[in-house]
Each structure stands twice: as C-alpha cells, then as structure tokens.
Amino acid sequence: MRALLLNAGHLLRAARRLVPARGTGGGRPGAFPWRPAPPARARRWLRLTNARLVSQATFFALFVFFCWATWTSRLGGYPVSRLLELDPLVTIATALSTGTVYRALGWGLLVLGITLLFGRVFCNWICPYGTLHQLVGWLFNTRPQPARIESNRYRAVFYLKYALLVVFLVMASLGALQIGLLDPIVMMYRALATVFSPASDMLVDGTGSALGRVGVDARFLDGLRFAPGVEARIFVGSFWVGVIFLALAAANLYVPRFFCRVLCPLGALLGVFSRFALFRINRDVHKCTDCNLCLTRCEGAADPQGAVRLSECFACMNCIDDCPEDALSFSLLGLDTQQVVAAPDLSRRKLVFAGIAGLLGFPLLRNNGQSNDANFSPRLIRPPGSVAEAQFLAKCIKCDQCINVCPTNVLQPATFAEGGFEALWTPVMNFNIAHCQFKCTLCSEVCPTGAIRKITVEEKLGKGPYEKQGPVVLGTAFINTTRCLPWANQIPCVVCEEVCPVSPKAIQTWDEETKDVFGNLVVLNKPFIVPDLCIGCGICQAECPVQDDPAVYVTAVGESRSEQRRLLLRKRTVAT
Amino acid sequence: MSHNTIQHPDYRRAPMTRRQLLRRVAAATGLGGAAAYLGLAPEGWPLSLRDGSGLRAVPRPQPFRLRDFRVPRPAGAADVGIGRTGDVTTRLRKALDAVGGLAHYVQPGDIVLVKPNVAFDRSPNLGATTHPEILEALVRMLLVDARAQEVRVADNPIESPADCFAKSGVRAATEAAGGRIYLPDGNAFSKLHTPGAKLIEHWWFFQRPFSNVDKVIGIAPVKDHNLCFASMGIKNWYGLLGGRRNQFHQDIHEIVSDLSIMIRPTLTILDGTRVLMQNGPTGGDPSNVKAGDAVLAGVDPVALDAWAFEHLLERGTDYPRYLFKAEEKGSGRMDWRGRVREVV
Numbered sequence: 001m002r003a004l005l006l007n008a009g010h011l012l013r014a015a016r017r018l019v020p021a022r023g024t025g026g027g028r029p030g031a032f033p034w035r036p037a038p039p040a041r042a043r044r045w046l047r048l049t050n051a052r053l054v055s056q057a058t059f060f061a062l063f064v065f066f067c068w069a070t071w072t073s074r075l076g077g078y079p080v081s082r083l084l085e086l087d088p089l090v091t092i093a094t095a096l097s098t099g100t101v102y103r104a105l106g107w108g109l110l111v112l113g114i115t116l117l118f119g120r121v122f123c124n125w126i127c128p129y130g131t132l133h134q135l136v137g138w139l140f141n142t143r144p145q146p147a148r149i150e151s152n153r154y155r156a157v158f159y160l161k162y163a164l165l166v167v168f169l170v171m172a173s174l175g176a177l178q179i180g181l182l183d184p185i186v187m188m189y190r191a192l193a194t195v196f197s198p199a200s201d202m203l204v205d206g207t208g209s210a211l212g213r214v215g216v217d218a219r220f221l222d223g224l225r226f227a228p229g230v231e232a233r234i235f236v237g238s239f240w241v242g243v244i245f246l247a248l249a250a251a252n253l254y255v256p257r258f259f260c261r262v263l264c265p266l267g268a269l270l271g272v273f274s275r276f277a278l279f280r281i282n283r284d285v286h287k288c289t290d291c292n293l294c295l296t297r298c299e300g301a302a303d304p305q306g307a308v309r310l311s312e313c314f315a316c317m318n319c320i321d322d323c324p325e326d327a328l329s330f331s332l333l334g335l336d337t338q339q340v341v342a343a344p345d346l347s348r349r350k351l352v353f354a355g356i357a358g359l360l361g362f363p364l365l366r367n368n369g370q371s372n373d374a375n376f377s378p379r380l381i382r383p384p385g386s387v388a389e390a391q392f393l394a395k396c397i398k399c400d401q402c403i404n405v406c407p408t409n410v411l412q413p414a415t416f417a418e419g420g421f422e423a424l425w426t427p428v429m430n431f432n433i434a435h436c437q438f439k440c441t442l443c444s445e446v447c448p449t450g451a452i453r454k455i456t457v458e459e460k461l462g463k464g465p466y467e468k469q470g471p472v473v474l475g476t477a478f479i480n481t482t483r484c485l486p487w488a489n490q491i492p493c494v495v496c497e498e499v500c501p502v503s504p505k506a507i508q509t510w511d512e513e514t515k516d517v518f519g520n521l522v523v524l525n526k527p528f529i530v531p532d533l534c535i536g537c538g539i540c541q542a543e544c545p546v547q548d549d550p551a552v553y554v555t556a557v558g559e560s561r562s563e564q565r566r567l568l569l570r571k572r573t574v575a576t
Numbered sequence: 577m578s579h580n581t582i583q584h585p586d587y588r589r590a591p592m593t594r595r596q597l598l599r600r601v602a603a604a605t606g607l608g609g610a611a612a613y614l615g616l617a618p619e620g621w622p623l624s625l626r627d628g629s630g631l632r633a634v635p636r637p638q639p640f641r642l643r644d645f646r647v648p649r650p651a652g653a654a655d656v657g658i659g660r661t662g663d664v665t666t667r668l669r670k671a672l673d674a675v676g677g678l679a680h681y682v683q684p685g686d687i688v689l690v691k692p693n694v695a696f697d698r699s700p701n702l703g704a705t706t707h708p709e710i711l712e713a714l715v716r717m718l719l720v721d722a723r724a725q726e727v728r729v730a731d732n733p734i735e736s737p738a739d740c741f742a743k744s745g746v747r748a749a750t751e752a753a754g755g756r757i758y759l760p761d762g763n764a765f766s767k768l769h770t771p772g773a774k775l776i777e778h779w780w781f782f783q784r785p786f787s788n789v790d791k792v793i794g795i796a797p798v799k800d801h802n803l804c805f806a807s808m809g810i811k812n813w814y815g816l817l818g819g820r821r822n823q824f825h826q827d828i829h830e831i832v833s834d835l836s837i838m839i840r841p842t843l844t845i846l847d848g849t850r851v852l853m854q855n856g857p858t859g860g861d862p863s864n865v866k867a868g869d870a871v872l873a874g875v876d877p878v879a880l881d882a883w884a885f886e887h888l889l890e891r892g893t894d895y896p897r898y899l900f901k902a903e904e905k906g907s908g909r910m911d912w913r914g915r916v917r918e919v920v
Contacts, residue, residue, distance in 0.1 A: 217784075218763065229737045229738045230760075232762050407736030437697050438696075438698075439698070491826050492828075493825050498801070499858065503858075503861035525802075525803070
C-alpha cells in the first residue's frame with residue numbers, strides 16, 4: 001500500500017531520470033551531489049536502452065496478441081505458438097526427453113545463436129515474463145539511492161537457477177519433462193491463458209452488462225474478449241497458477257528481478273552460452289571512478305562495477321546510461337579480458353548434487369504409476385491426438401495453449417487429482433464442464449511440442465485414409481443405472497442419445513412402456529452404451545441432467561492412444 | 577501531560593479550537609446517524625438497506641415479455657405455402673408468394689431476426705443444421721426485396737457457438753448476404769416470462785438479439801429426433817433457451833408445445849430439400865439424408881410441422897404428441913387440409 005502511495009512521486013522521478021538534469025543539480029538529501037552533463041539531443045534518443053524498450057514492448061504486445069488470437073474464430077494462420085517455439089529450453093529439453101525436435105521447435109536455436117552473439121539479450125529484450133518483472137520492479141520500487149545500488153549487487157543464491165536447470169535437464173533426459181514448472185515463457189502463457197484471460201473477460205462482461213442495462217448494445221466489446229461468443233470460461237487448476245504468479249511478481253519488491261536472477265532455468269541455460277558471446281559489457285578501468293552508479297538499475301545484478309559476470313548480464317544497457325564517466329560500453333573490440341567472470345557460479349559440488357537430485361527426482365515422480373498402464377487414472381483423459389501417456393509426459397510443457405484454444409472449455413489444467421505432481425497443469429478433459437467437439441482438432445494444431453500430435457479431422461474421425469485404423473477414441477462412456485432417470489427413477493430422459501454425435505449412435509435405448517409409481521403410463525427409453533462405436537467425446541456426460549455426478553460418464557479405458565488401455569478385443573460389426 | 581515527555585523549549589502547542597471540535601462532533605454525528613438510518617430503518621423506508629428476512633439480498637431478475645411478432649396473412653393467401661420446382665431461391669420465393677409475399681410481412685426499415693438451426697458443429701450436407709444456401713437466399717430477400725433495415729441471425733448451439741456457425745456454413749452465408757451474427761455469451765441471456773407455458777413460464781432466454789426487433793422468422797431443417805420423433809419448425813425455437821435446458825427432455829412434448837407459445841413468429845420456413853430421415857437430431861452420415869423438393873413457408877407453425885411430418889419425414893398422420901399439445905395451447909391447427917397452396 002505504501003509503495004502505491006509513494007508511487008506517483010516515484011514515477012515523476014523516473015520520468016525526470018530519462019532526461020538527465022543539467023549541471024550539478026540535486027540538493028535532495030540522500031541523492032548524489034552531482035549529475036552527469038547532458039548528452040546531445042540525438043544521442044539522448046538514440047540510446048540502446050530506448051531501442052530495448054521498443055523491443056520489449058513489441059514482444060510483450062506480440063505475446064498478448066498471440067494469446068488473444070488463439071481462439072477458434074481468430075486463428076487465421078497466425079504462428080501463435082512461435083514465442084513458445086523460440087524458447088531454446090523447450091527445444092533442448094524436449095530433444096533430450098524424446099530424441100527429436102518437433103515441428104517448429106528448431107526456432108529455439110535462433111535464440112541460442114543470438115545469445116552467442118550478444119549474450120543474454122533474450123532476457124531483457126524479448127522475454128515477456130522478464131519485461132513483466134522489470135515493469136513490476138520499476139513501478140513499485142521505492143528505494144532511495146544507496147539502497148538501489150545495494151539491491152542490485154550479486155548474491156550467492158543466484159546460483160540456484162543453474163542447479164534447477166541441471167535438475168530439469170537430467171529429469172528430461174530420463175523422460176520426465178518438468179521445465180514447464182519454471183520456464184518463463186510457459187509460465188507467462190499459462191498465467192495469461194488461465195488467470196488473466198478469464199479475469200479480463202469478466203471485466204469486459206461486467207462492463208457489457210452495465211452498458212446493456214442502460215440500453216447500449218455491447219457487441220463492440222466482443223473484440224476485447226479473449227473468448228468471444230461464449231459464456232465465462234472455467235479453469236480448474238488455475239488457482240495455484242495465479243498465486244505463484246502473483247507471489248513471484250511481488251518478490252520483485254524485495255529482490256529486483258527475483259525470478260530472473262534466482263529461479264529462471266531458461267536464463268540459466270542462456271547464461272551457460274552467454275560466456276562465449278562476442279559482444280558484451282566492457283568497463284574501461286582507467287575511466288571508472290568506482291562510484292557504483294552503474295548498479296543503480298542493473299537488471300541482472302551482473303557486477304558491472306567490477307569484473308562483469310557474463311552469465312548474469314541481461315544486456316539491459318542501463319549501466320551504460322547511468323555511468324557518468326562513459327566508462328562502460330557494449331562492444332566487440334578492445335574488451336578487457338581481465339575484467340570479466342565468464343562461467344556461471346556453480347561449483348562442481350553443487351553441480352554433482354543437482355545431478356543426483358535430478359536422478360532421484362525422476363523415480364520420485366514416476367513412483368505413483370499413473371504414467372504407465374498399470375495404475376492409470378480413469379479421470380486422466382487426454383485431448384485427441386495425444387501420444388501415449390509416457391511420451392505425453394516427455395513432451396508436454398504445460399503451457400496450456402491447448403486449453404486456451406479449446407472452444408468448448410472441456411480442456412482443463414490438471415490438478416494433483418488426475419495425474420499426480422508430474423501431470424500438474426497438463427491438459428485433461430473435464431466432461432462435467434463441456435465435451436470434445438466432434439469436428440475440432442484445434443488443440444492438436446497449436447501444441448508446440450507434439451504432446452498432442454497435429455491431426456486432421458479425417459484422422460480424428462477415422463474417415464478416408466484412416467478408415468482402417470478407426471477414429472481417435474478418448475475413452476469410453478458408461479451408464480450408472482442407479483442415477484440414470486429412466487433406469488432408476490422411471491422418468492423419461494435420453495438427452496445422451498440425442499446428442500451422441502456418431503452415426504450410428506453409440507448410445508441406444510431399450511424402450512419400455514410401463515406404469516410409474518404414481519400410476520401414469522410412461523415410455524422409458526433406457527440408454528445403453530455400444531462401446532464399439534463410442535469415441536469418448538463426453539457430450540453425453542456434459543449434457544446429462546444428473547449434473548454433479550452424471551449418470552453417463554466417460555473414463556479413460558479404451559482410449560486408442562495406448563494398446564494396453566484397450567477395452568474391446570475387437571469391435572463388433574453388423575452381422576451378415 | 578505525561579511526566580516523561582521531553583518538551584523542546586521552543587515548542588508551542590496548537591490546541592483545538594471550539595469551532596474545530598464542534599465541526600468534528602457534527603461530522604461524526606452526521607455520518608453515524610446516516611449509517612444508523614441505512615442499517616436500522618424499516619425496510620420500506622427510502623434508502624433503507626435493512627433485510628429482516630434475508631430474502632431481500634436474493635437476486636430477482638426482472639423477467640421481460642416477448643411481443644407477438646405475428647402479422648395476419650392477406651386475404652386470399654394460404655396458411656401454408658409450398659414451393660416445389662426450381663432452385664432453392666425460386667422455391668422459397670414461390671412458398672412465400674403463396675402466403676402473401678414477403679413484402680406483406682416485412683416492412684421497409686424493419687429489424688428482422690432470423691433463427692436458423694445451428695445446433696451442431698456439422699457440415700451442411702449432413703442435414704443437422706439449416707442449409708446455408710436457403711438462409712443466404714432468405715437474408716438477401718429480406719434486405720433487398722423487403723428492404724429490411726437489418727437482419728440478425730442468432731442461435732444458441734449445443735456445441736461451441738463460433739464453430740457451429742462456421743462449420744455449418746451459416747456464418748459465411750449470413751455475412752455474404754449482409755446479415756449480422758449474434759453469438760450467445762455471458763451477457764446474452766435474460767429471464768423471459770411466458771404466460772401459460774407449463775415448463776418455461778420464467779426461463780432464461782437468448783435475449784440480446786431481440787432488442788428492438790420488429791419481425792422474427794424461423795428457418796429450420798426437417799429432422800428425425802430420437803426422443804420427440806421429429807424436429808421441425810417449432811422445435812427450432814429450443815435454440816433460444818438458455819439455462820440448464822437439458823432437463824426438458826423429461827417432458828419433451830410439453831416443452832416443445834411451450835415453445836410454440838413462447839414465441840409467435842412472423843413466419844416459419846421449413847427446408848424440405850434435405851431431410852434427415854434417421855439418426856436425428858445429430859445425423860452424422862450423408863446416408864441419413866434424403867433429398868426432397870419442397871420449401872415450406874407459413875404463418876401456422878403447427879400446420880406446417882404436421883404437413884412436413886406427413887409428407888417429408890413420411891411418418892403418416894401419427895403426429896408427435898407435442899403437435900396436439902401445441903394445438904391445445906392455441907398455437908395453430910394440425911389439420912392442414914384446404915389451407916395449403918402448392919406452387920409448382
């Protein structure tokens with residue numbers, strides 16, 4: 001609260017900082033007694049930091065735009081997954097876990113190439129999550145000057161991200177992909193899709209209904225909705241996504257760029273490569289007066305005032321602006337080879353410990369048996385096109401892009417209940433909310449890693465060239481005759497038969513005319529499932545009037561992605 | 577003054593004046609009194625927030641009434657018109673001419689709501705949804721021939737609205753002809769009061785497209801239905817219901833006949849050129865669809881459905897029970913004999 005109140009003054013000061021004060025201003029207590037002489041007007045605008053701001057704003061806007069465009073009526077060929085595919089941690093970790101590079105994941109190498117040229121520019125020029133943390137840190141920063149410098153000094157705990165990277169990569173090479181827990185692009189997407197988009201839609205809806213009450217048709221607001229044309233969406237596992245997101249954002253108030261400096265495994269990966277970068281920050285020791293002003297806004301806490309830590313530096317270029325002596329530069333030639341710490345701060349001991357943690361982490365994740373076929377959960381129903389569960393967990397980064405694109409809202413971020421810790425936030429189908437739409441394969445189209453393989457509607461429905469292998473089966477429906485209205489309560493219903501999309505229908509009925517308990521003549525169409533025809537789309541469950549624990553329900557058995565989970569030895573056909 | 581306070585010798589106290597004190601007391605009394613009034617005044621008093629029963633806080637949406645959109649047919653015209661030959665546009669025109677012509681029902685400058693059946697995410701050839709061809713013809717006629725100010729096309733599908741409108745071809749057809757699509761989102765529904773309805777006297781209704789509408793036209797395919805035997809012109813209005821509408825299958829004939837009094841459309845149009853003969857209402861296989869040659873238009877939805885049941889679905893005169901109920905509720909007469917004009 002205090003931070004907010006102080007904020008207005010802070011903004012003013014920040015604005016003033018963009019145009020340095022002339023001469024030797026600043027009689028304010030706590031401020032340094034002098035300011036650098038103003039540069040020429042052209043130099044003031046043509047600064048690397050301004051170029052950086054433009055780049056950050058562009059990529060941030062692009063990221064939100066792609067999330068907005070990931071909707072059935074907007075996907076007009078935009079490469080909406082591109083920023084996820086640009087993420088080299090996704091490329092490398094999935095290459096380790098699967099031995100392959102899926103579809104457009106090769107784009108990640110571009111970022112590695114950029115890193116080899118310019119260092120970790122990704123972190124402060126491209127990464128939208130980094131931009132967000134920088135923005136939060138800047139907006140709520142109320143530290144007076146000496147504390148600012150101190151807050152940006154390197155701390156020993158920053159090694160942690162390298163240790164986490166090692167743990168994740170070791171687990172990935174064994175087949176458990178968990179980078180999505182902390183990968184910044186993935187975290188940002190997940191939070192945007194499952195926390196911010198429903199919040200934003202709620203706001204737009206509230207505005208719309210307020211306008212509606214005063215007689216204004218609020219259709220023009222539809223463009224602002226992430227999911228236009230449907231009622232408010234549900235995201236089951238999003239609570240902790242939001243809490244973690246907010247906590248990490250708040251951490252910036254205590255340690256600036258806390259996530260980026262301490263936790264980010266992608267930053268760690270780039271830090272490993274940035275030691276070889278051709279361009280870097282260089283300090284001219286003869287010009288430097290050791291005033292430490294370069295630390296005032298140092299985003300990476302990379303020690304520009306001493307030997308610059310290449311693996312920590314985000315190339316934000318703030319130190320160049322803040323140096324009153326022009327001692328700092330971002331350059332290729334004339335680098336002082338003594339004023340640099342190239343390697344990440346990870347001792348061999350810590351490296352070995354992290355490796356062991358990764359080796360132990362894998363069995364720890366897999367001990368529940370939910371990823372193999374011996375103890376699979378009936379509720380773990382994967383979207384159409386998903387590869388078998390073990391491969392799925394080797395590929396899914398939990399970015400939740402499939403969940404964002406799903407037009408019916410059936411796809412949900414999993415909680416611990418469906419697949420344990422390993423499957424946390426991966427997409428599962430919740431047929432109590434909605435159903436898997438017959439002719440829709442959008443989730444398979446946007447999946448950046450191939451956990452949901454790109455399939456066509458023909459392949460999903462087993463038509464044309466896929467006639468022989470049959471449709472993609474997500475699970476099998478069953479009837480709970482103790483809750484079904486015609487079976488248990490002598491009340492006519494059969495919504496399930498009506499909505500069953502396959503032809504011939506996989507839900508058929510025993511028809512029976514009888515007298516009910518009140519003596520009225522009723523025709524009961526008692527439904528039964530034909531598992532040979534059922535594709536597990538779940539529309540019967542979604543539409544069942546026994547809503548909370550539906551009388552017709554789909555479980556994972558019979559899903560076509562795994563032979564071990566087969567239900568029928570062979571599918572029956574019409575008798576001849 | 578406490579004893580251990582260290583007072584600077586230069587310090588001068590600034591005691592509160594009488595005026596300040598009075599002001600403070602007055603403000604406290606005023607705010608406290610106002611709060612006491614809001615919280616404690618009896619419920620009927622103006623601005624009182626008191627809720628003795630706990631029921632005052634229960635939200636009670638004000639139900640709205642839908643007006644009667646019917647227009648009496650001109651003298652000499654039939655109740656049901658059937659267009660037999662030519663392309664779909666010609667057939668539609670013939671059917672409309674038989675009931676008095678579209679210009680009789682829609683005045684220049686009218687806002688017209690067209691309600692197709694877009695219940696499922698199906699391609700048009702499967703017969704589960706209103707065919708885009710006839711819809712496009714109708715919207716064009718409304719805008720060009722009848723000079724309607726605006727044509728809105730709305731439905732609340734079972735599957736994802738955007739996809740249903742896209743894959744059924746309804747979106748493309750509407751936009752090509754110059755109409756506007758309304759999709760059901762969170763703000764689209766209000767409670768409708770339908771006097772005389774048994775199941776939906778007060779029920780959630782897809783209201784947004786109805787604001788300022790002058791005329792309403794239903795345009796439906798003719799389909800087999802697993803539960804109520806046939807889904808035609810009256811059953812089409814199901815797509816305007818919101819809420820947990822799947823409960824109505826427990827008394828499907830009552831709800832369908834309720835629909836016939838929920839909305840009194842200006843015209844009902846049935847597309848008898850692609851009839852879904854079995855596996856309805858979803859269909860799913862082109863072999864379920866039979867080609868027909870009739871397009872129907874009429875002002876009596878009950879007669880229209882009865883004729884289509886008999887001649888298009890070929891189910892004889894064993895009409896579904898909801899038609900009898902609709903007739904009882906005064907929505908029309910099943911006996912179409914002598915009220916139909918076929919134009920070849």
